[in-house]
Amino acid sequence: MVSQLKESRVLFLKGEQRKFLDLVVARLNCISLRGILQFGFDIPYSTLKNYYIERRLLPVGFFENLCHLAKIDASKLNVKYVESNWGQVIGGSRSKRS
Numbered sequence: 001m002v003s004q005l006k007e008s009r010v011l012f013l014k015g016e017q018r019k020f021l022d023l024v025v026a027r028l029n030c031i032s033l034r035g036i037l038q039f040g041f042d043i044p045y046s047t048l049k050n051y052y053i054e055r056r057l058l059p060v061g062f063f064e065n066l067c068h069l070a071k072i073d074a075s076k077l078n079v080k081y082v083e084s085n086w087g088q089v090i091g092g093s094r095s096k097r098s
Contacts, residue, residue: 009057011080017054020066020077027070039069057082 012020021033030036033052034045043062050056058066060081067074 007084008060008081009084009086010060010063011057011082011086012054013078014054016078017058018052020072021052023072024066024070027072036066041065057086 010017021036025033025035028036028039030038033048036048037043037045041062047056051058063079064074066072
């Protein structure tokens with residue numbers, strides 16, 4: 001099921017995404033959030049910070065890689081998989097003036 005959702009995102013409950021990233025940092029024995037980048041992820045630090053403050057949702061592939069590295073069972077986490085365009089505003093058609 002998850003393999004077909006590579007273009008989707010992982011939706012945590014409020015505050016749980018930060019706790020998940022803290023758990024990953026602890027399990028990988030990193031000093032800080034920036035330490036995750038030493039494992040070969042090609043993600044800018046600013047994007048990683050946005051994931052940490054829950055401004056952005058984690059991509060499924062990145063989430064699976066973090067779970068694999070930190071030896072976390074993803075099936076035991078209370079997460080929901082949503083489409084990649086989840087939460088985007090549909091404008092344009094409603095904002096047209098007549």
